[in-house]
Amino acid sequence: MNKPVDIEDRLWEYLDGAGSGDERLFIEQLIASNAEWKAKYQELLELQDLLSHRLELDEPSMRFTQNIMEAISKYHIAPAAKSYINKRIVWGIAGFFICTILGFLIAALAQIHWTAGSTTDSSFINNINLDKVEASGIFNKTYTTIFMMINVVLGLAALDMYLRRKKAVGSKQ
Template sequence: MNTIEQQLWDYIDGKLNESSKKAIEEKIESNAGIKAQYEELRELNSAFNALDLDEPSMSFTRNVMESIALAPAPVAMKTKVDKKIIYCIGGFFVLSLLSLLGYVIYNSTLSMPKFGFNTNLNFRVDQYITPTVLYSFLFFDLVVGLVFLDQFLRKKVAQK
């Protein structure tokens, strides 16, 4: 849009001050091209003013909200990985580690030095296993068993 057309629209809308308004009126009177353009813009403005604006119905918002509520909620995409691929990758790494361990064992010379001390492995069991130790061990096992039972029951309740 050029400046004269913008000035003509401002003149038609009544947005100009007095000095600019007089300058545009003089241009309209003196130039026939500007006068023809002014007449076209004034007719276009009157046609725009004659148009009736369409208003949505009273239940438009309710209808839109109901249609949105009926649409299924988007679900996050879940990618499915084939378990065979995971097993193949894991198998590759296990075989690699086993082959590396085998290579190291094959190329190493294993010799143990002789230690010059004698050990006496005869010891009395009843010296170490006293009733206090036995009761402590059973109490610890009971606590661990109750913790595992609690976790098991919580999983059962969560599944239902």
Template sequence: MNTIEQQLWDYIDGNLNDDQIKNIRKKIESDHSVQLQYEELLKLNAAFSEMELDEPSMSFTRNVMEDVAILPAPVALKTKVDQRIIYSIAGFFGLALVVVFGYILYNSTFSFKEIDFNFKIDLKFNQFLDSTGIYIFLFADLIIGLVFLDYIIRKKTADKAS
């Protein structure tokens, strides 16, 4: 609907304030096309008001409620996490630990002289542990912790429900 048609409907229905009523009356009186449109809408409104409204039967509500009662109650959907996803995540972190341990062993120096046990590890943590690395590590730990907390809460609510 265009704006003039909407305004005419509001005018017919009596949903306008005094200023808007005056403006619409001026438009109807001054513009012939608006006056024709107004007359058509009045005829349409009269036709609508002459129509009889269909009413449902007296037992409609009872019949609907009986049909609803017959239907089975919906069951809550329980999701199951695929074990392959869990194993993949665990494998990723296990592999990451092995890679970090291998990196440490590769960059360290071992010296064994006779019985003298001289174990020297020369690590430069500043190379790979800057603030960004620490933030990434803490963010990953936070996500893992939230997933674990969600698992615990879901398990407790499932135990209470059964």
């Protein structure tokens, strides 16, 4: 138990305030009664005082900092995101989602019986019965699975194109 490493670890825990009250009391008794523990405790107290109060951190000189900043400025810095994002891809994705939303709207509006309502009512919105819109034909398991598979394939193709382009650009430099 009196190995130097064990003594040092337990004393550091004591100095840091870690451990239960019984452990701290036991270590205090060891420091008071054992010369080896007392010497090691004094040594660690001096080291802790040196590290926390007397030791100044060295700061690099202004010339060194300026040299580093000049060296960094010589390298090519990555451009802002605006310059390397392809606008055609963004517009293509936006077009896909707009077409999808329009397709769903057309499918929903095609199922409404426009002639079923009477024209004598004051509100046209009250004549539309949305409970009769049947969405199970559009959102069934087969169509959803096909839609997800197509999206996964398109996503993998887009990722492949992106990685190939990045590899080609990296090999040119």
